[in-house]
Amino acid sequence: MTAALIKQTRITILLSLNAAAILIAGILISASIWGGNLEFRAVSERSDEITDAIEETELIGSVSDNSDGKTISSADGVTYQVAPNGWISSDPVSRGELWNETSITIYRSADIDICVGGNQSNLGSMYWQSSNQDVISGFYSTARTWLGYSSDVCRYPIIKGTGTTTVTAGTYDGLRHDSITVTVVDVPSEQWKHDVLSLVNEERTKNGIAPLEWGTTCEAGAAVRARELMTDYSHIRPDGSSWETACPIPDSGGSSGENLMAGNSAVSPKTVMAAWMNSPDHRANILSPNFTKLSVGFIFDPETKYKTYWSQFFSTY
Numbered sequence: 499m500t501a502a503l504i505k506q507t508r509i510t511i512l513l514s515l516n517a518a519a520i521l522i523a524g525i526l527i528s529a530s531i532w533g534g535n536l537e538f539r540a541v542s543e544r545s546d547e548i549t550d551a552i553e554e555t556e557l558i559g560s561v562s563d564n565s566d567g568k569t570i571s572s573a574d575g576v577t578y579q580v581a582p583n584g585w586i587s588s589d590p591v592s593r594g595e596l597w598n599e600t601s602i603t604i605y606r607s608a609d610i611d612i613c614v615g616g617n618q619s620n621l622g623s624m625y626w627q628s629s630n631q632d633v634i635s636g637f638y639s640t641a642r643t644w645l646g647y648s649s650d651v652c653r654y655p656i657i658k659g660t661g662t663t664t665v666t667a668g669t670y671d672g673l674r675h676d677s678i679t680v681t682v683v684d685v686p687s688e689q690w691k692h693d694v695l696s697l698v699n700e701e702r703t704k705n706g707i708a709p710l711e712w713g714t715t716c717e718a719g720a721a722v723r724a725r726e727l728m729t730d731y732s733h734i735r736p737d738g739s740s741w742e743t744a745c746p747i748p749d750s751g752g753s754s755g756e757n758l759m760a761g762n763s764a765v766s767p768k769t770v771m772a773a774w775m776n777s778p779d780h781r782a783n784i785l786s787p788n789f790t791k792l793s794v795g796f797i798f799d800p801e802t803k804y805k806t807y808w809s810q811f812f813s814t815y
Contacts, residue, residue, distance in 0.1 A: 591616030596676035603681045609766040611641045613652035623670045626653050630663035633682050691794040693767035713791030716811045719745030723809040724795030728802050755783045757810040764806050790814050
């Protein structure tokens with residue numbers, strides 16, 4: 499037998515579009531190739547498109563302060579578990595205001611929703627405005643609850659570019675209104691790739707598994723795979739070949755695996771890792787003791803359908 503026939507390989511293929519909690523049927527192919535045996539099994543997958551239920555809120559010119567000495571109190575002990583990198587001040591907010599903070603910086607990928615502070619809740623109908631439409635053009639009428647945000651107090655910003663804008667929000671009853679300066683900065687793509695490796699190794703260490711090294715051999719392949727997702731979100735590459743051809747297993751043998759993610763549930767290293775770790779099959783790749791290296795591909799292109807595109811290429815070579 500030739501070396502090509504006797505080499506041992508283990509290939510795990512995972513595909514997920516994970517966001518607005520719309521489940522669709524999908525296929526996970528788990529192939530264990532040993533003497534020609536091949537096994538298939540199906541799992542649930544998710545759609546990552548923004549649905550029609552997320553619409554821009556009405557924008558109004560101004561709201562006068564009609565406060566007549568009433569206060570709005572939140573329930574005792576109310577807290578909001580927001581997504582990684584999210585923020586809500588837990589300190590009480592002055593009467594009539596919404597924020598303790600005067601400014602905040604967010605990434606162009608909209609890595610957080612903008613939330614009011616002080617453990618406020620049940621504020622009723624609110625308006626949200628942006629003074630610079632070239633930075634934030636508006637807000638969806640709800641928050642990304644699948645990232646842990648509360649639609650009672652948070653809004654998903656529609657980001658158009660970098661720069662600074664003043665966000666003004668308030669309740670239509672006039673009891674609370676406030677402004678905050680929001681600065682939008684570019685996404686640090688190269689840093690985020692290595693941040694994902696660090697987060698993977700944190701999870702492996704917690705589970706008593708050896709950390710992974712940065713995979714220089716498959717670094718270019720992972721970058722190519724992330725870019726190819728912009729054309730075709732699939733483990734089949736645009737040229738019709740399979741994903742592993744981006745960084746083939748050497749003739750001496752080895753193992754490789756791929757995790758994919760795109761869209762508004764994957765807007766930062768922590769959010770994409772949270773999504774992968776919440777999926778048993780993706781988690782299995784991340785925590786597999788068989789792999790020794792990880793290459794990460796990442797593309798952010800706000801002019802495309804899903805905007806953020808991630809690939810993880812696990813290997814032993």
